Amino acid sequence: MSQAMTVVIVGAGAAGITVAAGLRRRQPALSVILIDPAATHYYQPAFTLVGAGVYDFERTQRAQADLIPAGAEWLRDRVVGFQPEQQTLALAAGPQVHYDHLVLCPGIQLDWDKVAGLREALGRNGVCSNYSPDHVTYTWDCLRSFGGGAALFTQPPVPIKCAGAPQKIAYLAADYWRRRGVMAHAHLHFLSAAATLFSVPYFSSALEKVAARHGIQILLQHNLVAVNGAKRIATFERTGRDGAKERLEMEFEMLHATPPQSAPDFIKQSPFANAAGWVDVNPNTLQHVKYANVFSLGDASSAPTSKTAAAIRKQAPVVVNNILAMAAGRSPSPGYDGYTSCPLTTSLNTVMLAEFSYDGRVTPTFPLRPDRERLIWWLLKKYGLPRLYWDYMLKGHEWDIPHRPYPPS
Numbered sequence: 049m050s051q052a053m054t055v056v057i058v059g060a061g062a063a064g065i066t067v068a069a070g071l072r073r074r075q076p077a078l079s080v081i082l083i084d085p086a087a088t089h090y091y092q093p094a095f096t097l098v099g100a101g102v103y104d105f106e107r108t109q110r111a112q113a114d115l116i117p118a119g120a121e122w123l124r125d126r127v128v129g130f131q132p133e134q135q136t137l138a139l140a141a142g143p144q145v146h147y148d149h150l151v152l153c154p155g156i157q158l159d160w161d162k163v164a165g166l167r168e169a170l171g172r173n174g175v176c177s178n179y180s181p182d183h184v185t186y187t188w189d190c191l192r193s194f195g196g197g198a199a200l201f202t203q204p205p206v207p208i209k210c211a212g213a214p215q216k217i218a219y220l221a222a223d224y225w226r227r228r229g230v231m232a233h234a235h236l237h238f239l240s241a242a243a244t245l246f247s248v249p250y251f252s253s254a255l256e257k258v259a260a261r262h263g264i265q266i267l268l269q270h271n272l273v274a275v276n277g278a279k280r281i282a283t284f285e286r287t288g289r290d291g292a293k294e295r296l297e298m299e300f301e302m303l304h305a306t307p308p309q310s311a312p313d314f315i316k317q318s319p320f321a322n323a324a325g326w327v328d329v330n331p332n333t334l335q336h337v338k339y340a341n342v343f344s345l346g347d348a349s350s351a352p353t354s355k356t357a358a359a360i361r362k363q364a365p366v367v368v369n370n371i372l373a374m375a376a377g378r379s380p381s382p383g384y385d386g387y388t389s390c391p392l393t394t395s396l397n398t399v400m401l402a403e404f405s406y407d408g409r410v411t412p413t414f415p416l417r418p419d420r421e422r423l424i425w426w427l428l429k430k431y432g433l434p435r436l437y438w439d440y441m442l443k444g445h446e447w448d449i450p451h452r453p454y455p456p457s
């Protein structure tokens with residue numbers, strides 16, 4: 049392989065750092081350039097715990113500079129355009145960048161403004177969101193000061209990152225308020241734009257029981273469209289049985305909002321996007337369907353799976369292998385089966401570990417019944433996974449723990 053071979057990675061989040069570290073580890077002759085304007089890297093999977101007051105916000109943050117793998121170069125800049133025929137991209141401030149291989153993993157965009165009044169309402173009057181590093185600690189303020197009344201937890205239309213997160217905080221809040229003795233005066237509602245509680249039926253029915261146990265009312269096909277923070281009124285668009293849409297206003301004491309999400313605008317406007325805006329890749333090789341030297345993983349990719357760090361842990365080695373294979377003159381292999389995982393916090397000391405692959409196949413790592421809430425998974429979520437993330441995944445260690453279909457055949 050020529051010394052001059054350059055891999056450019058757009059986005060230095062979970063996916064970008066993991067791929068960069070894997071490439072550098074496997075092939076030190078490769079030139080690896082990471083492009084990301086952010087100076088802080090967040091361990092977003094812990095934001096749910098931060099909002100529930102059981103994880104220190106400071107511990108979710110590290111300086112990006114400390115995570116860039118040795119030998120990789122970091123351009124702290126923003127991409128403003130792509131020229132795939134020339135294999136170049138344009139930056140907001142720096143000179144044009146040339147690539148041999150391009151990896152697109154800039155994450156997902158939070159479209160706060162798609163809900164009228166939400167951006168302005170956040171951070172006051174009981175309106176919070178674990179999806180924003182700027183407001184995640186306010187969720188905990190809201191939980192602590194809640195003395196009863198209506199608490200609303202919302203979920204926009206998918207795709208969103210960690211589709212379990214909107215309901216996880218409802219379960220943690222319910223458990224916290226039960227322990228504090230305020231549940232007797234509280235009304236909890238989980239309002240989702242989706243038609244089911246969870247995308248995989250096996251976990252959806254188990255979660256319905258969890259919600260019922262906590263006394264949380266589930267209202268499906270209810271999409272948050274407006275928030276008036278000062279008046280504490282949330283407006284939902286609900287889809288009736290006849291398919292007709294109607295508006296419904298609900299008063300609240302507390303509102304945990306999940307913002308609508310979409311591909312970053314510079315990806316939507318790029319030649320790499322599919323009709324929905326995501327980077328159009330083969331779901332198993334993660335190679336772009338049209339540009340063979342372009343790969344994508346993580347939240348911005350079109351791979352039809354749930355957008356989580358666990359998915360990235362399995363996607364990153366596939367991208368690394370396929371780039372190295374192409375550099376060696378071989379073709380990419382279909383190594384990714386859609387694996388993703390969502391540790392659903394069902395109380396302040398239990399987690400249901402949902403693991404699944406394409407087509408909703410239940411594929412646990414461990415030989416335990418997956419629909420059970422367990423303390424061991426809570427400990428994994430709170431203590432084990434941050435270690436796995438910072439010390440193994442981001443360092444490019446391919447510690448492939450195999451998963452299997454459930455029930456075993």
Ligand code: UQ1
Binds near residue numbers: 389391433
């Ligand atoms: C996982 O691998 C991962 O990425 C590091 C997560 O993100 C933090 C997860 O939440 C989960 C559940 C997994 C899956 C890990 C195991 C050991 C089953």
